[in-house]
Amino acid sequence: MATRRDFIKTTAGVGAGAALGAFPRSLEGAPNVIVRRVTPTCVASGNGLAAVSRAIEELAGGASTIEAVVRGVNLVEEDPNDSSVGYGGLPNADGVVQLDSSLMHGPTRGAGAVAAIEGIKRPSLVALDVMRYTDHHLLVGEGAQRFAKSMGHPIEDLLTESARQRWIEWRARLSDSDDYLTPAESAERIGQPYRRPGDFGDGLLDSHDGYRPQGTINCDIVDVNGDLSSVTTTSGLAYKIPGRVGDSPIIGAGQFCDNDVGAAGSTGRGEAVIKTCGSHTVVEYMRQGMHPKDACLEALRRIVHVTVEERLLGEDGRPSFNVNYYAVNKNGEYGGAAIYSGARFAVSVDGDSRLEDSAYVFQRA
Numbered sequence: 001m002a003t004r005r006d007f008i009k010t011t012a013g014v015g016a017g018a019a020l021g022a023f024p025r026s027l028e029g030a031p032n033v034i035v036r037r038v039t040p041t042c043v044a045s046g047n048g049l050a051a052v053s054r055a056i057e058e059l060a061g062g063a064s065t066i067e068a069v070v071r072g073v074n075l076v077e078e079d080p081n082d083s084s085v086g087y088g089g090l091p092n093a094d095g096v097v098q099l100d101s102s103l104m105h106g107p108t109r110g111a112g113a114v115a116a117i118e119g120i121k122r123p124s125l126v127a128l129d130v131m132r133y134t135d136h137h138l139l140v141g142e143g144a145q146r147f148a149k150s151m152g153h154p155i156e157d158l159l160t161e162s163a164r165q166r167w168i169e170w171r172a173r174l175s176d177s178d179d180y181l182t183p184a185e186s187a188e189r190i191g192q193p194y195r196r197p198g199d200f201g202d203g204l205l206d207s208h209d210g211y212r213p214q215g216t217i218n219c220d221i222v223d224v225n226g227d228l229s230s231v232t233t234t235s236g237l238a239y240k241i242p243g244r245v246g247d248s249p250i251i252g253a254g255q256f257c258d259n260d261v262g263a264a265g266s267t268g269r270g271e272a273v274i275k276t277c278g279s280h281t282v283v284e285y286m287r288q289g290m291h292p293k294d295a296c297l298e299a300l301r302r303i304v305h306v307t308v309e310e311r312l313l314g315e316d317g318r319p320s321f322n323v324n325y326y327a328v329n330k331n332g333e334y335g336g337a338a339i340y341s342g343a344r345f346a347v348s349v350d351g352d353s354r355l356e357d358s359a360y361v362f363q364r365a
């Protein structure tokens, strides 16, 4: 006897607009199947407002879930003004932009990833090619670039002038005892006004002056049939040790998708996410029945619990870094959460794209 699969537990206030409807394509003709349509829903990190809109538009235009999210994040990868992703991303300690990306396609259980790839503006497209055209899941470094070239991706210089200037200043401020002049010293030499350290007009302060950028974009989607996909793409930790790979290209860490349950992804301190298999953990909590928001919070509490290194703790004993999770389940329920209050995430549902406040573990002091 056929299994009765109920794709939606209609929950008040969630997956607005979900309605009884046609069988999903994969189950058409199957006997005794009761399926409700899901309201297509896309979530992303706070820098992904345009991405979620694009992804939902792509779905409406007939794209698959994986094509939709990849085209969404491509917008951010191509944007020279986002210094945490793709072109314009901040470089490693050597001044070289190294990018990471991974993705999963729920219906085919496909996965692809690239890590520490250089010269490729949209690493998510290469991750997609790894998934589609190889028997592997992860290619790294030079091999990943050679594969990308073989697939027709252009090799380009990704370091924008603004990112180069930030890296030059970071390098000069690393030490008082090397031969690089600090911004104040060089301003004096060239007779120009000294610019406030780390002020690049975008509210971000660079290393040694405060915040060290560690942005990323994650994007997760569910379509009308309850099919899911996820993608994460990043330039990783600014000024990282060359070859450092964060959570974003690690399947199960920076993103994870199980077509039976949901999809999730992360931004923030990648090392904390890797150590806790973060996005996989979020999906497993959803499998146990948790709402996506609660699943994100529980996975964050796991990070807080295992963060014991003093160098990573503030005076209050709490992590001195932030991590954000984003998740959507097969029913179209969604959520986002961060260790600290003040974070936002992007969502597009029912024709409306907006930023929503993330839930949080700790109120920021």
Ligand code: GLY
Binding pocket: 214, 215, 216, 234, 235, 236, 237, 245, 246, 247, 248, 266, 267, 268, 269, 270, 271
């Ligand atoms: N979450 C991005 C990174 O740590 O590289």
